[in-house]
Amino acid sequence: IVGVPLALPLAVVVFITAFIPIVGATAAGILAALVALVALGPVPALIVVGIVVLVNQLEGNLLQPVLMGKTLKLHGLVILIGLTAGTVLAGITGAIISVPLLAAAWGAIQVWDGPDQPARPWRQKREETAEAR
Incomplete structure (x- = not known):
């Protein structure tokens, strides 16, 4: 969406590192932001950081509790x-x-x-x- 080069390899890295608890998604987000910063400049890099933070917050504070709650039978x-x-x-x-x-x-x-x-x-x-x- 932002036009970051190497989007497909970055997507693969994000997919693989997402399986590492706690730090995986953050490390992949840092890598994507650095690629955007080097290739496109600070404004697209900030957009990528915003997207990464939004996705991590949605996953960590909405999807994970809902799915984990159903699995563990906890609210x-x-x-x-x-x-x-x-x-x-x-x-x-x-x-x-x-x-x-x-x-x-x-x-x-x-x-x-x-x-x-x-x-x-x-x-x-x-x-x-x-x-x-």
């Missing part, structure tokens, strides 16, 4: 709050481990019935084996 707002809390409390490390910790905690809460009863999946398995006898 997107819970994921966003967990990511925010993890980032504030422990920086990048907190952002990386906050959602898996939330998912594990939610899974434990869903099956915990109290100290006197086993968790639901174990109770169901015990009932199935008792019926089979």
